[in-house]
Amino acid sequence: MKNKTYNIKALLIAALLSIFMIALVFFGSRKLQNFDAALVTYLFGTVFAFFGIVYRYTVWLQRPPTWIYFKRGITYLITGKVFSHFWFATKESVENIAFQKFIYPRGKYRWMAHFMIAVGCTSAFLITIPLTFGWINFAMAPNSISVYEAYFFGFKVMDFNLDSITAFLTFHALNWSSYLVIFGSLYYLRRRLTNPGLIATQSFEGDLLPLILLIAISVTGLGLTYSYQFMKGLAFDFLAVLHAVTVIMFLIWIPFGKFFHIIQRPAQIGAHIYKKQGMKMGMAVCPHTGEEFTTNLHIKDLKAVTKELGFNFDKEDGTSHLDLSPEGKRSRLAQAHLKARQQGGNLFG
């Protein structure tokens, strides 16, 4: 690869945003009043993960092909019919980010399993991160022994009865998430251990370890619940440490491993916007097949991007090899080969 990954700009941005984040923790927890000291290791893990993600993301955005999509996506969103653009982006986000609909055609069960993991992880993040940061806390309502109040950033957002369904669902939300993650991950683990194509191409740290981590986090998390609920706290401390270790490994792993795709995925919306916008600006026609094959914008940008990356497909006559569609390129290669063979005097031998 011709791109470098060392990057001061990214370091700066990541550092600044991390400091800002710590400030938010400080104020969000009402100057640490609502901060749960038991979660301090998780806090460090989360902040470190945050730093890593921002750094990695910034590095990534600076790559020429990525930057083009980012730039074009943002520009598109904030120019022209802004409302309809946002509507499109929102619709796309719901379909592709929330529901990951593109996985469905790859396999019904693959989609279901992925959706379970996605819902499980997302809900777990939504609960644990604010808890860790001290942004959420619960307190018994004054003058009551059965009504609980939930606070966010120190502001009361809701109250509910202790034996209500809401209470049951809320207090066990992490357990529900765990089950979803376990079932989804087990499906993928089975697939990865039996599908010969995957067996051939996967790596342990890239593909299997993340699944094992997810299962470990969920199982130890569930273990904590069952330990104090049904087993009188048996092995609670051990489980707590194990849980913390797996979670922190997971957090630190995000920027560097498989889980980074969660952060990257919105780029897909950018690609869709780019395509949609490009189509409005006209399609490129292959000089060989005479058929449309992609947008003019795409070809124009690619010519620039490839040059920036050190590739130059320009021909002497001012055209570019990139003007051809994939089929056109293959055909031109075959024609060149035929000509060379004919000049060599023999098609065979």
Add this chain to the structure above:
Amino acid sequence: MAKLPVSEENIVTLFGPHKNYSPKEGYEGRDEPDQLVKTHCCFCGMQCGIQLSVKENKVVGFEPWMEFPFNEGRLCPKGVQRYLQNNHPDRLLSPLKRVEGQGFVPLDWEQAMTKTVSEIQRIQKEYGNDAFSMLSGVSLTNEKSYLVGKFARVALKTKNLDYNGRLCMVSAGAGNKKAFGLDRGSNNYSDLEYAEVIIVAGANISETFPTLTHWIWKARDRGAKLIVIDPRMIPLARTADIHLDVRPGTDSALYGAMLKYLVDHDMLDHDFIDNHTSGFQETLDAVKDNTLEWAEEITGIKKEKIEAAAKLWGKANTSFLLHARGIEHHSKGVDNVLGCINLVLATGRIGKPYCGYATITGQGNGQGGREHGHKCDQLPGNRDIENPEHRKYISEVWGINEKDLPGKGLSAYEIIEAIHRGEIKGLISICFNPLVSLPNSNYVREALEKLEFYVCIDFFLNETARHADIIFPGSLQEEEEGTTTSAEGRVIRIRQAVTPPGDARTDTSIILELAKRLGVKDKFTYDKSEDIFNELRVASKGGTADYFGITYKRIEDEMGVFWPCPEEGHPGTPRLWEDRKFKTPDGKAHFNPAPYKLPGEVTDADYPVILTTGRVVSQYLSGTQTRRIGKLVDQYPEPLLEIHPNLAKQYGIQQRELVKVSSRRGEGIFPANIVETIREDTVFIPYHWSGKKSANQLTPGTLDPISKIPEFKVCACHLEPLREIAPPSNESMAYASI
């Protein structure tokens, strides 16, 4: 009675063709099969080795068989997808009976058998034994072919048995018998390797026998010159040294002119001609006026090209001439074949290393199937059913009285004609789909509708079977043990990989059960396929196609044995005629005059364009199997009318415009594919489809007087553009004949 019981659409909905696809990530268990069965492809005469992956009695995929010497793992698209004929939703799983207005309803074997046998007996009692006929096919193994031949003569006691090889290479067979006294490709294909010149006449090898391409390319890697004779620029012709774009129906004129050129320039092997051949002078006399100019006029090939080809052929030290249906599907198919053989004999390049001649047999067991007795004029071992000695020998093997052995019957198309005339009233068919594969399909349909009783054995409800009264669900190639004989003459082992599903039974057991119920159980006592093969060996002993020395064990150990192999210690015969002992009565190879004659139908003002038919790479014959395999259908979804831009311009035809093509027999509508790779006076339509998309609605039933092969390759037609662009190919339902 044999009209369709319900509408065609109705039948298609229930019985297909439906397209079968593998699940998205392959069948369950494909990666860890219970066993890999080393067997052969079920399609063409190349009979490529392949390993079928079997899991829980289902074929779930394949693995190349690298060790099999002919193809070393190589396959064509049909071979790659052949496993999908297994596990097919259209598979017939129980006997069916035709019920007017209801379609086909299941019934049990006992009822189906009883009904069939009583109808056979009724018809034969009422109209005579020969009024019940049998049609068979050479996708069947040697064992089944032999069994069918014996069943028809001994159990049905009818003379009217013929087979779909009649549409295949019978012209070559007849020509070879005349010239050499034996019907087999003279060489195996490894003799191509160092041939200096290769002629391929009327054989679209790269589409119909793709794996043979390897051997031709191998020769070209060593400098061989390739001459392709074909009205179209087929893939093989694109890179050929000389492409002779012959006008359909004029092949023998080309060979005549080439032979005359060889004679005029003394490019002859006089020693061979003088000592080992006869008939040279008469043959010479027949071509004495065949000048290059004359040939150019007749064939439409530039005389310089003919001359160049003749010169190349004449000067070569080693050579191989291959031909196939392109020259055989003619009312003078035998003449065309003889014209080719004359070129080979004149140069004496036969029976020596890298000097070869062969027809490329089309069907899987086209070679073996045509040797052991389901041809109307033949008995096992390629014996003659009219020859008293041959009759006597086979009668002894079969344990019957020679007087009871029927004589020569009608050929396939003649059987249809006899049905049409009302002379034949009953039919049993196996492995044959004449409604698609015979010419003049409207006429064939009328004939089928006149049958009093028609029983069909097949694994899918093919288009012809829709006219049946009773259908027995038979077996696929991979559901029975057996042998086939590849186009090279190599006898090879077909393995049973799985057992028939549901209530389907093996073809063999169905025929044996019928024989038993027809009262000849004692003549059909076989426990397994090998028993039939062992009887076949004895029956073929002493015949030209002598299998006596071949055993199952030898075939397995040696990866095939080439017949003739008269003794168990005999090594087999990959290359014929090394001993110069030809099988003709005088022991010599025979030149035969093959003067040019007009085809059965010539163009005129009403039908001014020549239509020729053929195949495409992803489909096989009448498509019973391949029109049911999704990816093979998608590769070439519908028959297209190939037409030259200049001819298209005359009619103002646009690319993909629908064109009504009509002949004296029928008409069909086909999208135009305008290409420069066909002669200007000729259009081409592939024939694998049925119904409205069938090219055989147009083709004539003119037969070669000797081989009785129909003239599929020449027909006069009329074009009428419909000023409407065809819908996209991928929306076509041509595979289902709708």
Add this chain to the structure above:
Amino acid sequence: MNYTNFNIHEEFFVDMQRCIGCKACELACAECETNGQESMIHVNYVDRASTVQTTVQVCMHCDDPVCANVCPADAISKDEFGIVHTANTERCIGCSNCVMACPFGVPKKEESYDLMMKCTMCYDRTSVGKKPMCATVCPSGALFYGTKDQIQEMRPNSTPVNTFVFGQEIVNTKVNIMMPKGSTELIIF
């Protein structure tokens, strides 16, 4: 990854003039385990109106793959055997940059999956010492997988070439194309 038996002495050799357009490779490709029933190899008519010439294209596995460089999602990687792998399913955003930038026209966008897929030289087979499916079944030798010695012996008058000139760009690949003896590069005009 399972690369215990990758045979580093065997290489891929392509000669599209031998191609007969039968598509055995295309159907066999779908039998390879890395890409499900999708086919990754390309066979197409060069210009059907005038000729039956077809071409066959596998991934050439470039030394410096353009596809990987233009990928905005870092989804394409090359391994130590020089195999350029298909898009990582969780990263690929389906932008088609690779599809349009590859000078050989190889990567394929599966629209319904919103995913790029490409030939991995049958990694499930080659990584255990087998030959790729397409080259195994190819009936014309347009695709051949074996050692350099084998191909030299079979086709002594041809030279394997793995340098391609597209305009001002010179691309070196792992896969070879068979050219007239003595050739060093193929210039695509």
